[in-house]
Amino acid sequence: MGKKVIVIDDSQTIREQVGTTLRQAGFEIVEAVDGADGEAVINRTPDASLVICDVNMPNKNGLELLEGLRQNDKHKLLPVLMLTTEGQPQMIERARKSGAKGWLVKPFQSDLLLAAVRKLTS
Amino acid sequence: MNREHLLERIDSVVETSARALFAANGMALGKLVGDTGDPPRDHDIACSIGFTSGQISGAVLMTTRKDIIARSWPSELRHREPTENDICDWAGELVNQLLGRVKNALARSGITLQQCTPTVVLGWHVHRAPASTTIARAYAFGVEQGLLLVYFDAAIADGFVLPESEDPSLASVAEGEVKLF
Numbered sequence: 458m459g460k461k462v463i464v465i466d467d468s469q470t471i472r473e474q475v476g477t478t479l480r481q482a483g484f485e486i487v488e489a490v491d492g493a494d495g496e497a498v499i500n501r502t503p504d505a506s507l508v509i510c511d512v513n514m515p516n517k518n519g520l521e522l523l524e525g526l527r528q529n530d531k532h533k534l535l536p537v538l539m540l541t542t543e544g545q546p547q548m549i550e551r552a553r554k555s556g557a558k559g560w561l562v563k564p565f566q567s568d569l570l571l572a573a574v575r576k577l578t579s
Numbered sequence: 580m581n582r583e584h585l586l587e588r589i590d591s592v593v594e595t596s597a598r599a600l601f602a603a604n605g606m607a608l609g610k611l612v613g614d615t616g617d618p619p620r621d622h623d624i625a626c627s628i629g630f631t632s633g634q635i636s637g638a639v640l641m642t643t644r645k646d647i648i649a650r651s652w653p654s655e656l657r658h659r660e661p662t663e664n665d666i667c668d669w670a671g672e673l674v675n676q677l678l679g680r681v682k683n684a685l686a687r688s689g690i691t692l693q694q695c696t697p698t699v700v701l702g703w704h705v706h707r708a709p710a711s712t713t714i715a716r717a718y719a720f721g722v723e724q725g726l727l728l729v730y731f732d733a734a735i736a737d738g739f740v741l742p743e744s745e746d747p748s749l750a751s752v753a754e755g756e757v758k759l760f
Contacts, residue, residue: 542679
């Protein structure tokens, strides 16, 4: 069984696009449809190796989710890679200070995503 | 900044963003077509996303045909045909990424926009209500056997200025790039 990656995005296409790329490389994928669902999925997936998370989502945005994880002893070491259309430095800095391990601006290139995921899960 | 110059800057940002977005998804947008009135009668999908900031707020709207959206379906997923739900989801993601590119371009001029989540509508004979915003721009791109229309509507505050110069450091990660911390 490959390492488990949680993909949180309100676009089903993006979840499938990321999932297809990573499954072909041997990762196991668990999906969540927004920030609140992402929080629930993270809580019931204690063996996850990485979270890939959108920023602009309904219910709870990705930065709020990230900040919540860092305040939770169970999840504060779980690596999070943000995958978003946002490229603004203030937002990137907020994520970095909140413990995100990387920032990828959509649309992603499969090889770059895969390289980042391999590095963050190694 | 006079109005004419502001519109030229916005036109340049929106057109460049749309071309780059579709090129990244394997579809070249053709030349802008002159007539940008109501969408053609065969347009059967529209997707929109709103944005706001202190001095400018509005929405980006895109209309086209579902088969045109399907042609830009991500290469990783081309092992299967997209369903109608897939096409709706992908159209919403495309308009989201289009606004993302516009936002990142404007960010380099010091304009910070907040965005909403997208809305997608299916139907026939879509007509556009007269715009009540300060800025109402329309761009009709020729695509193979059809058109893709992009509308950029915005209300701007008095004295709004889009700075002339761009500072690349104000958008520190470009589309497609990864930054690891």
